[in-house]
Amino acid sequence: MNFARWTLLGVLAGASCxxxxxxxxxxxxxxxxxxxxxxxxxxREREVEAQRAERRKNYGPTVYPKFMDGGGKPDIxxxxxxxxxxxxxxxxxxxxxxxGGRQLYYVLPGKRAYAYPISVGREGFEWTGTERVSRxxxxxxxxxxxxxxxxxxxLPITVSGGVINPLGAKALYLGNTIYRIHGTNNDRTIxxxxxxxxxRMMNEHxxxxxxxxxxxxxVRVVANYSGANTSxxxxxxxxxFGFGANDDPAPKRQVKKKSAKSAAKSTKSASSKQ
Numbered sequence: 001m002n003f004a005r006w007t008l009l010g011v012l013a014g015a016s017c018x019x020x021x022x023x024x025x026x027x028x029x030x031x032x033x034x035x036x037x038x039x040x041x042x043x044r045e046r047e048v049e050a051q052r053a054e055r056r057k058n059y060g061p062t063v064y065p066k067f068m069d070g071g072g073k074p075d076i077x078x079x080x081x082x083x084x085x086x087x088x089x090x091x092x093x094x095x096x097x098x099x100g101g102r103q104l105y106y107v108l109p110g111k112r113a114y115a116y117p118i119s120v121g122r123e124g125f126e127w128t129g130t131e132r133v134s135r136x137x138x139x140x141x142x143x144x145x146x147x148x149x150x151x152x153x154x155l156p157i158t159v160s161g162g163v164i165n166p167l168g169a170k171a172l173y174l175g176n177t178i179y180r181i182h183g184t185n186n187d188r189t190i191x192x193x194x195x196x197x198x199x200r201m202m203n204e205h206x207x208x209x210x211x212x213x214x215x216x217x218x219v220r221v222v223a224n225y226s227g228a229n230t231s232x233x234x235x236x237x238x239x240x241f242g243f244g245a246n247d248d249p250a251p252k253r254q255v256k257k258k259s260a261k262s263a264a265k266s267t268k269s270a271s272s273k274q
Contacts, residue, residue: 042192063154070162073139076169078208086111087227094218095133095181095209097199098225099126102191104181104199105228106212115228116209119184119200122193126223131175133217136210140171145178148196169203170210174219181219182206 089111090096096105096113099120105113121127139161149155159165168183183203184190190202201209 064156066157068156068159068164070139070141070160070165072163073161073169074163076203076207078211079202079204080208081114081116081205082230083108083112084115084228084230085232086113087229087233090227091218093212094220095213096225097181097219097221098228099128099221100224101228102193103225103228104201104209105225106209113228114209114212116201116205117191118181119189119192119194121195121197125195125197126193127179127197128221128223130221131177131179131219133172133213133215133219134175135171135173136213136215137171137173138210139165139169140167140182141165142167168200168206170206172206172210172213172217172219181209 084105086105086107090107090113092107092109094107096107097103097118097120098105102118102120104116104118106116107113141158141160142165143158144155161167164185166185167180168185171180171182173180179197179199181199181201183206184200187202189195189200194200
C-alpha cells in the first residue's frame, strides 16, 4: 500500500466519526516519576486533535474522489474475546451493548457471555433502545449519509468494501436505522467514544460475532450494564461442595406399606369398635 493510500486510510477513519473521551480517571499507569492517569492521556489526545482541526481550517476541507476504491479484502480469521459471567439470566443469543462500559456482550448459555471491546458514539451521538439485526454483510460499501456530508463537505459519495473502508470486514445492520455494528480500519479508536452512533469492533472480533449472530438477533443498547464479571460468582463455587441454591433437595420420607394380613387385621379391629 503506497503512502497516499495510507494517508486516505487515516483520514477516512476520522471522517466516519470523531473521538470524544470521558474525563473520568479510569486507571493509572506508572511511568517516569509517578502515575499517569487514563484521563490525562485522553485529555492530551483531545488537545492534539483540536490543534489538528484548527490547522485543517487553514487548508480548507479535504476533497475525495466521488467514488473511492476501498482496497483489498483479505481473509480475516475470527478471534474469540474473553468470556465473562452474568449476574442475572439473559436470553442466550442476545447482544447487549454497554455504551458506558464500551463493551458488547453476546450472551451464552449458563449465564456467561463473550465480551468484545468496542467504540461507541461520541458526545451528542449516544443512543439506547432495542433493535434486531436486519442484515449481515462482508466487506460492506460505505455511503456517508447527507447529515455527515453536511458536517464534513468533501466526503466521497461511496467507498467500496475493503481495508480502507471505515466499516471494516463485516457489518451487522440494526433494523431500518442508519446504525451498524461493524469492523474498523483504525483499531486505535476501540474503547473510545468516537463514532457517529455506530459500534465499532476490531475486524477479527466482528468476524467472530458474525459467526454467532443471525438476522433477527435482538440487540439491546443500554447506557450502563453492571451485571457482568470476569470471575465466577461465589454461589457457583460453593454449589460444587453441596451449598447454595443449587443444593440437592432433601430426600423424601419413606412410608412403609402395610401387608395384606396387617391391613385385614386393622379393618376387623375398626369394625368391632363401631
